Amino acid sequence: MKPFDYRTATDMGTAVAEVSGRPDARFVAGGTNLVDHLKLGVAEPDLLVDITAVTSAAVEDRDGGLWIGAGVRNSDLAADRRVRERYPVLAQALLSGASGQLRNMATTGGNPLQRTRCVYFQDVTTPCNKRVPGSGCSAIGGYTRYHAILGASEHCVATHPSDMAVALSALDAKVHVLTPEGERSFPFVDLHRLPGEKPDQDTRLQHGDLITAIELPPSPFAQQSRYRKVRDRASYAFALVSVAAALDVADGIVRDVRIALGGVAHTPWRAYKAEQVLRGQPAEVASYRLAADAEMADARALDGIDGGNGFKIPLVTRTLVATLRDLT
Amino acid sequence: MPEITVRANGHARRVAVDTRSTLLDVLREQLGDTSPKKGCDHGQCGACTVLLSGRRVLSCLTLAVSCDDAEVTTAAGVSHAVQQAFVDHDAFQCGYCTPGQICSAVGMLDEFADGWPSHVTPDLTAAPELTDDEMAERMSGNLCRCGAYANIVPALRQAAGGPG
Numbered sequence: 036m037k038p039f040d041y042r043t044a045t046d047m048g049t050a051v052a053e054v055s056g057r058p059d060a061r062f063v064a065g066g067t068n069l070v071d072h073l074k075l076g077v078a079e080p081d082l083l084v085d086i087t088a089v090t091s092a093a094v095e096d097r098d099g100g101l102w103i104g105a106g107v108r109n110s111d112l113a114a115d116r117r118v119r120e121r122y123p124v125l126a127q128a129l130l131s132g133a134s135g136q137l138r139n140m141a142t143t144g145g146n147p148l149q150r151t152r153c154v155y156f157q158d159v160t161t162p163c164n165k166r167v168p169g170s171g172c173s174a175i176g177g178y179t180r181y182h183a184i185l186g187a188s189e190h191c192v193a194t195h196p197s198d199m200a201v202a203l204s205a206l207d208a209k210v211h212v213l214t215p216e217g218e219r220s221f222p223f224v225d226l227h228r229l230p231g232e233k234p235d236q237d238t239r240l241q242h243g244d245l246i247t248a249i250e251l252p253p254s255p256f257a258q259q260s261r262y263r264k265v266r267d268r269a270s271y272a273f274a275l276v277s278v279a280a281a282l283d284v285a286d287g288i289v290r291d292v293r294i295a296l297g298g299v300a301h302t303p304w305r306a307y308k309a310e311q312v313l314r315g316q317p318a319e320v321a322s323y324r325l326a327a328d329a330e331m332a333d334a335r336a337l338d339g340i341d342g343g344n345g346f347k348i349p350l351v352t353r354t355l356v357a358t359l360r361d362l363t
Numbered sequence: 364m365p366e367i368t369v370r371a372n373g374h375a376r377r378v379a380v381d382t383r384s385t386l387l388d389v390l391r392e393q394l395g396d397t398s399p400k401k402g403c404d405h406g407q408c409g410a411c412t413v414l415l416s417g418r419r420v421l422s423c424l425t426l427a428v429s430c431d432d433a434e435v436t437t438a439a440g441v442s443h444a445v446q447q448a449f450v451d452h453d454a455f456q457c458g459y460c461t462p463g464q465i466c467s468a469v470g471m472l473d474e475f476a477d478g479w480p481s482h483v484t485p486d487l488t489a490a491p492e493l494t495d496d497e498m499a500e501r502m503s504g505n506l507c508r509c510g511a512y513a514n515i516v517p518a519l520r521q522a523a524g525g526p527g
């Protein structure tokens with residue numbers, strides 16, 4: 036591991052100035068992904084700025100919704116009574132991720148910025164365009180079980196590993212960011228980017244931008260929401276496929292719906308096509324199948340030494356139908 | 364090297380640490396407490412679990428330099444019904460994962476007492492019940508290669524005050 040300096044941030048503005056002014060500086064909070072990357076040689080910062088003391092660890096009621104400080108631990112957020120009652124999809128997503136110990140460490144700001152668990156990305160002896168741009172992609176034609184079926188490029192087929200981010204995508208959350216130029220906010224669904232030709236860039240944040248809070252808007256039907264995760268073992272594993280959904284049904288007709296998918300793309304995948312197909316349709320399994328088919332029309336399976344990941348396409352369809360059926 | 368104060372098991376010690384050192388390595392190599400174990404060193408096995416400010420965390424993914432003045436409790440400093448329960452139920456074979464299991468169990472029982480739900484809690488808005496499924500889910504971050512899970516669950520049941 037390369038040596039690095041470590042500083043405890045005294046305020047957020049100074050932390051942003053310190054990191055943005057030094058190309059190899061990084062923020063650290065829970066550290067659950069970053070410390071592992073230091074050991075693996077995936078990350079080689081020369082300075083870590085610890086923002087634990089300066090980011091908010093509070094969940095506040097604001098404008099009918101919730102304002103979640105970047106420092107709120109995943110475990111505290113999942114246990115928050117307001118989240119459990121008003122945004123169950125978020126509590127379920129958080130509780131399906133990692134382990135009790137890791138949820139006690141991981142933060143609201145850090146969780147969406149965790150990096151792919153693609154085995155080739157984490158193995159510095161193999162080519163990876165995300166880790167070393169231009170070196171090639173070892174996953175294409177390699178081990179593909181945990182890789183993308185939507186929005187991938189010839190340069191990268193990695194998936195985003197966060198469960199929480201899938202729920203936030205479905206809930207129309209907003210991200211609040213402090214940049215060297217000041218504060219800004221934007222929809223959570225715009226935080227992550229597809230790999231395209233620059234898979235080394237997971238998000239649209241600039242170096243030194245700091246997530247300060249996640250805002251959940253009030254939602255009349257988020258209470259009717261659910262997260263369903265399919266994985267290789269019952270606990271403590273990343274998603275092969277996951278679905279976050281919220282459903283608003285009146286008189287047997289889908290009035291409104293939010294759907295996001297995990298384990299299928301470089302981003303948490305908001306299923307706009309499925310949502311569009313569902314609005315105004317009868318709240319029944321036949322409609323849910325049509326919606327899933329519409330979303331999966333663009334899906335592309337990868338060939339791989341493990342037999343490829345074509346199994347994910349029917350798995351998404353079935354998981355999506357099952358999740359919506361449970362909500363009906 | 365930066366100097367920090369580690370408050371481990373009630374004893375404050377001033378120690379110079381490399382910024383790269385994990386809490387696990389400082390506890391074991393510099394403070395002589397070998398109860399937290401290095402299993403995978405990547406946050407996948409739970410053998411290094413300690414209580415940091417009373418909450419269970421992985422010491423292998425915690426930078427020691429970030430723990431200045433923090434209260435650390437390792438299995439060597441735990442005094443809890445869960446230990447006797449592990450003995451009573453033979454809840455281990457080789458014992459390597461046990462200190463992590465003990466710290467994790469203490470943290471888990473506190474989380475349960477605070478009403479925290481888990482992935483298998485059927486109703487997120489109701490108070491959870493500590494069923495065997497709940498204990499297995501809540502302890503899933505602690506692997507036991509000997510497979511002593513069948514005895515760990517009854518031990519936890521006893522420690523929680525239920526029938527052993």
